Amino acid sequence: MKRTITILLLFISLQLSAQCWQSISAGEYHSLAIKNDGTLWAWGRNVLYQLGDGTDVTKNIPTQIGTANNWVKVHAGYSSSYGIKADGTLWVWGSNAAEKLGTGNANYVIATPTQLGSDTNWLSVSDGWNHTIALKTNGTLWAWGKNEYGQLGDNTTVNKTTPTQIGTATNWQTIATGINHSLAIKSDGTLWFWGSRFNIYGTSTQNNIPIQIGTDTNWLKLAGGQHHCAAIKTDGTLWTWGENSTGQLGDGTTIYRTTPIQVGTATDWLDVSAGTRYTIATKNNLSLWSWGYNYSGQLGLGTSGNTSDVYVPTQVGTSLDSNKISAGGYHALVKNSDGFIRGTGSNVVGQIGDGTFVQKNTFTYISCYPSALSNEDFALNGLKVFPNPVNNKLNFSLEKEITTVSICNLLGQEILSKSLSNNETSIDVSNLSAGTYLVRVTSDNEIKTLKIIKE
Template identity: 25%
Template sequence: MQRGTPYCWGSNDFGQLGDNTTTDRRRPSRVLDLTDATSIVTGENDTCAIQSATAFCWGYSGYGLFQNGGGAEYHRPTEVPNLVNVTAISTDTSTLCVASDGAAYCWGYLANQQVYRDQEKDTPVQGLTNVSAVTSSETCAIDNLTAYCWIGSDGEPFRVRGLDNVTAISASPNTTCAISYGAAYCWGSNTFGQLGDGTTTARHEPNRVPGLSNVTSISTSSDSVCAVSSGEAYCWGSNRHGQLGDGTTTDRHSPNRVPGLVNVTSISTDSTATAGSTSPSDNNATTCAVSDATAYCWGSNGYGELGDGSTTERHRPTSVQAP
């Protein structure tokens, strides 16, 4: 975002760039109608933002994500109705979660079950009253600085063991990470070393990521993780498309500093399925960060998602071209 105005680039098959077209963009394209957004999140085929404590989404609305029903496409932002005081939002194309008036709500495709939203009698996730963050790929939330996760629409949230003073949480289909007292913790699958503990052993409870302190941002994909530690960017896990940003395609089992970035304030990594493949190792993968108030991206670039005007894969941070 630039002064509250969101910009998007990359694949636009379903209008997820919000410019009222379905044309892919290799450079940032202004999202229509939003001029004072405070946050923005992306799914594989949809995008959502918060403006004036209101949720807006665009792109593919499968499983009734944006309205009551499913299947429609929206090529520019549309308000998600009947939500007030929205403070957090997360989408992964099949599930949408929001924090609204302190409560958490999720709908879409949850735990292999399609859950349509009933706007007339929305039911919040049980027991959460002061939610500050939500995730949708695996449903988790932060409530009163405590991490909770749950399964399905009727699942009761369980407290994530051993974590207090949680300030951020990120969940992918295979791995979840959180920040607790400024330290990074991860758990779940570890096939590519994405838990950052120097092994490929899966962990069923939070495991501290060594070597990181003063962690302020963390992001998970299906097989890699990135974080900001003391103003520097670190990534680890799968590196098939250079998404770790170290100039190689070598997997890393522990945090590896991304060279060339200073004063990093945020970082995000994500992966999307490659057509015809069922292996996570074949996923397209891209990472972006803000360094010295400038956006940089690296990794897969088949749809122009690095925003550098090309479709060339990059293994080091590349500055996003100005709109």
């Protein structure tokens, strides 16, 4: 019987996890995410229609965009948004300044996701302030939008209103962008740069075509910040270069670097993301690290303000479950292994998505659900379990008598249990470790199971 219950709880856990998040992207002042069911969600600033719901109304909780359930990738940029569907089509919406959305439509904004052309082989996309670059599955590189600094890489400074192929190479593999520059890695492991070199190399010169950085052939991952860059090699080392006014390069100084420098000596870096003058990264054990500008608490270290910048990589908490990261303008998002998103930093336009407009300096959980699993009551056929997420006391309320309440971990192992004969009760969960749990409530031989988050 115990084995049967465990299997049942695991099944329920998987069913609930299916409603959680698959991928995330933090933009300048808005956020995008895809759930495991392929639906698209957005929140934060919306004055330029970057959320894609056809309005210019700001949202402070995840809001579903349309009804399509075949989204596979999203990119939240500088007031513009991009998404790729499972059929390889590319969709754009939000700010169309300098016609950076590439549709040939000169309108200043596009209010809802609109397909870009008819191609069905788009792989990834990234945008700068007013330019966009993208890769196709055949390894070709494409760009459009503003080009005054050569950031499109087509050897001109002429703006492009629709996707334009850059060169003839078919071995481009990874891309990233800054405000007015672009970066990419080829399948041979070489690293390339083009666009404005202002603040990147300490001069105002520019490159109108991709130029190779160094001669190394083991570059693996890329991140483009406002005026700084970060990359990881196949040997697990982390490298940064560019502006360093707030310690965003992580070398313990504020010295600008014109070429990539290694950050520390660690060889277990897994992923990296660069925001506006700050950087976040994960290691192979899924620990989370951050450094750089921290005025809004975007590093998630429990501090904020003018004197809170951090100049070397610093571990954020002790959790080992940060499997996806995204650094936005002044807020950061992290997706945990259990499918839940946490956010920290500026929240003035609801870009964290926790239902408030209050700045956070530690990572705060975001709901998997349309309107619940926040600080509001969670109702399920009359059952209320609140608050959720919870810190200390978890409350239960039902119109009929509750006979048993138990809390299990995601392996189905019972941690707490309480027998009673009331329609209201509470359980002290202050001693539970932070994480996700299953709550099982029994009433009149009817069993309800739901997820809670312990902060």
